[in-house]
Amino acid sequence: MTIINSKSPNIVANLHASLRSGSQVFELEVTSIFPSTGITAILGESGSGKTTLLRCIAGLEKSVKGLLKIGETTWLDDKRCVPTCEREIGYVFQDARLFDHLNVYGNLQFAVKRSHETVKKVFFEEVVHALDIGHLMQHKPDQLSGGEKQRVAIARALLIKPKMLIMDEPLASLDNARKQDVLPYLAALQNMFNLPMLYVSHSTDEVCRLADHVILLHQGKVVIQGSINEVFSSAQLPHVYQRETSTIIKAKIIEKNERWHLVRAEFDGNMIWLQDHNQSIGRTVRLRIIASDVSLSLKDEKESTILNRLEGRIACIQMDSRGATALVTIDLMNTEIVAQVTRKSIDDLFLMVGMKIWTQIKSVAILG
């Protein structure tokens, strides 16, 4: 089910680890191939093994067995296990883990001195500027706010010049306002440094906003993995995430409507109205359409408050045999969009694969 861009070197992780704490044993069993470009999110509830998977990749979990390859480099197989200090990763811990005996500058230099590549002054300045921590250089970690600590930790991880950046819920310990202090930097990092990122989160919101690829874990096992849209539009989402089922698309802003404070965006030949948040024309935005916000109609309901109505064909209907709902995939000129409707409606309207149908989109979230 995983479709991977074969042009870029992949990360192969076939890992097994069993962790003991007291009488409890936690088993992690992951088989995954994911692209070493863009942002790969590891999503799951707490206790699903997200952090353990990251620790296995970083070499911090000693009990791990299996195979781990980053492109051509093997970090783990039957014969050897490359120690953490020789793996070229930048690891951002959930709790920042700055060294308390060093100030911010000292923490950053700790990485600079140990990088396998020389870190040019220009690069140092660039990182410091990107995370906006220039004014904090002389501060000790205990003088920093949570968001500042996390930004310094990210800078420190970048300054080791890693081949891959690993982030373990870097926003989890921050309140909402502080999250907004860090989130924009994360989104920008990927573009600035073109570094593959592994991002652990339990927040579907963060994941939808940042990730290109998703691995969904549940009780130590991979439930579903693939591109962000494949995962979120899948009928196989575990029960707790079913309400998050959605279509994630990229659209281009093509027209502004000053009078109604709206903008028009285009994706694969379809037009959609969005609220005007000062997006400039020509910009590409990521949109999320939650499946339960999409309803279906046999004809174009012009006398309706719903602005976005698109004509398509039913490509697939998947019934939730244990529940009241069904997931309908609608093909709109090269793009598929999912709608969550009741099984009763499907029966009442005699919906079938191949039928022409109007999708009505009640709301669209703009993810930036």
Added chain:
Amino acid sequence: MGLTDSDINAIWLTIKLAFTVTIILLIIGTPIAIWLAKTKSWLRGPINAIVALPLVLPPTVLGFYLLIAMGPNGPIGQLTEQLGVGLLPFTFWGLVIGSLFYSLPFVVQPIQNAVEAIGQKPLEAAATLHSKPMDTFFHVIVPLAKPGFISAAILGFAHTVGEFGIVLMIGGNIPMETKVVSIQIYDQVEALEYAGAHRLSAIMLGFSFIALLLLYSFQKRGLASKFRIGR
């Protein structure tokens, strides 16, 4: 102050002994402390107990066993004779060995506590920043556990200065070689030279007070320095 030559020799010898023992203990105590702080091995309990033994054992018992071990028929004695350094009882180096055992817990435990307080987290962070184990030891563990190391050095030094029983057992009473301050005071009291005993006792009291004062003022400032002895 009216110190006799014999007093000054005893003081000098005591300082030399305590200094030697402290340096050696910091070198051998640190790996033991770090191992104890990190290991999950079943040996942790027994080793911890052995390290702490001198806290509860009468110094005469420790001294007695060491005397036997370092004697001509003991394992240490046979080893030292084979190495051509002769027998160690009633020599300065015999005293050093005795003191190493006797002061071991006072050096190991503060370091162990400080390293335990640091925990695994900064060490993992260091490893992800390409820091190899020795690099991490010198640039993360030592600076973070500095108050623990200072406590260990002060306690190791002060405790060696204050020992008596074990010196009596394996050191005897040889001027310039094994006659430390505590023995000198004992001699003076035996010989009813109370004035001399007063002088040296007052010096010991002052020294011990200052050592402990230093220790506790470091603890107030230090982060990971909680000194708990006899856990």
